[in-house]
Amino acid sequence: MQRKNSQSDDPWRNAKIKPATPRAGPPQAERTLPESAKPPAVQRRGEEVRVYGRNACLAVFAQRPADVRKIYLTEARLAEFKPVLAWCVKQRIGYRVVESGDLDRLTESQHHEGVCFEVRRTPLLSLHELLRGIAQEQSALLIWLDGVGNPHNVGALLRSAANFGARGAILPAGAPTLSGAALRVAEGGAEAVPLAQAGAGEDVFESLHDAGFAVAATVPRDGWDLYKNKLPARLALILGAEGEGMSARLIADADLRLTIPGTGTVESLNVSASAAVLFAEYWRQHR
Numbered sequence: 001m002q003r004k005n006s007q008s009d010d011p012w013r014n015a016k017i018k019p020a021t022p023r024a025g026p027p028q029a030e031r032t033l034p035e036s037a038k039p040p041a042v043q044r045r046g047e048e049v050r051v052y053g054r055n056a057c058l059a060v061f062a063q064r065p066a067d068v069r070k071i072y073l074t075e076a077r078l079a080e081f082k083p084v085l086a087w088c089v090k091q092r093i094g095y096r097v098v099e100s101g102d103l104d105r106l107t108e109s110q111h112h113e114g115v116c117f118e119v120r121r122t123p124l125l126s127l128h129e130l131l132r133g134i135a136q137e138q139s140a141l142l143i144w145l146d147g148v149g150n151p152h153n154v155g156a157l158l159r160s161a162a163n164f165g166a167r168g169a170i171l172p173a174g175a176p177t178l179s180g181a182a183l184r185v186a187e188g189g190a191e192a193v194p195l196a197q198a199g200a201g202e203d204v205f206e207s208l209h210d211a212g213f214a215v216a217a218t219v220p221r222d223g224w225d226l227y228k229n230k231l232p233a234r235l236a237l238i239l240g241a242e243g244e245g246m247s248a249r250l251i252a253d254a255d256l257r258l259t260i261p262g263t264g265t266v267e268s269l270n271v272s273a274s275a276a277v278l279f280a281e282y283w284r285q286h287r
Contacts, residue, residue: 050180051119052103052112054080059188060119061087067120071095072106074114081115107180121177122195127204130168130196131211139233139286141279142213143169143193144204146250147241148271154178155185156272157239162189164279165287170204170236171197205253208236216256217246218278220268223259226278231285237278239271 048069051060054077061068061084071088073081075097088095103112125133134140143166148154161169175197183190198204208215214232217223218239238254240246251257260269260277269277 047121048118049121049177049183050107050116051183052107052109052116052180053184053187054113054115055187056183056190057115057117058084059191060117063191064122065091067122068093068117069120070118072098072103072116072118074098074100074103077114109181109184111184124171124177125168125194125196127170127196127198127202127207130170130194131207133194134167135211137167137234140167140213140235141165141282141286142167142208142236143275144208144215144236144238145169145171145175146238146246147172148239149175149241151179151182152185153270153272155182155187155190157275158182158186158193159189160272160276160279162186162192164276164283166193166279168194168196171195173198173200173202214255215253216258217251217254218274219251219257219259221259223257226258226260226281229256229258231282233286235282237275237282239275241271 051057065087068088070093071081071084073095078085078097085095087093098106100112100114103114103116104110106112107116130142141164143157143161145154145157148157158169178190178195205215211234213234213236215236215238216231218237237258238246238250240250258278260274262269268274
């Protein structure tokens with residue numbers, strides 16, 4: 001739908017939003033020297049993921065230790081992770097002390113920070129499950145990712161979302177699960193923000209409107225000034241793909257188009273930088 005960019009217009013006048021309806025709401029432990037052979041990639045099984053990076057691993061252990069399957073770490077991390085390793089021994093979870101180069105190969109990254117956990121994946125929620133869990137919250141911010149695929153951007157988005165209290169992120173139908181790289185960049189944020197996936201053919205707009213959410217598209221220009229409008233308490237923000245941005249259909253169907261004001265020296269912000277600004281303004285208005 002097209003709207004004039006006059007500040008006197010009511011940006012929510014045509015929104016198809018309905019009031020939210022309240023609803024009821026092991027292997028043997030081991031300590032060994034470094035292996036010469038690289039362990040088989042658990043990602044192939046689809047049930048586990050290699051989480052690496054200090055904060056990401058500590059967040060997994062704090063939130064869902066029962067999902068930890070194995071730990072690899074360098075000698076330099078032993079003292080810091082001593083309580084975790086003591087738990088491993090008690091629970092008969094294996095861990096190995098390895099060299100940094102082994103972790104380079106294991107994680108396919110040099111940014112592992114000396115530790116890697118093999119972790120059972122958390123199943124994605126359905127959109128219905130996500131919305132049901134926040135049905136009675138007067139204010140809630142959701143993120144709807146439209147083709148954002150770069151793992152560093154996804155991780156940075158989740159890190160900011162966790163910091164500013166977003167209540168969930170919606171992934172498109174068929175989108176891949178989060179990679180180890182995304183989880184590392186999220187610095188634990190992925191453990192704080194519930195992830196949901198739309199079903200094939202599901203009308204996300206209708207589901208969000210039925211749950212009392214307004215939907216805002218983020219556009220680089222000609223939208224409503226972020227700082228001159230009151231953001232609705234129940235808001236879903238669509239964030240577009242790197243490069244090409246979000247689809248024209250989503251922009252047209254959104255209840256509001258938001259633009260972050262600036263000097264105009266650059267065409268637009270990186271999607272994760274834009275997200276942090278948007279989340280912060282929502283937090284300022286509704287914390």
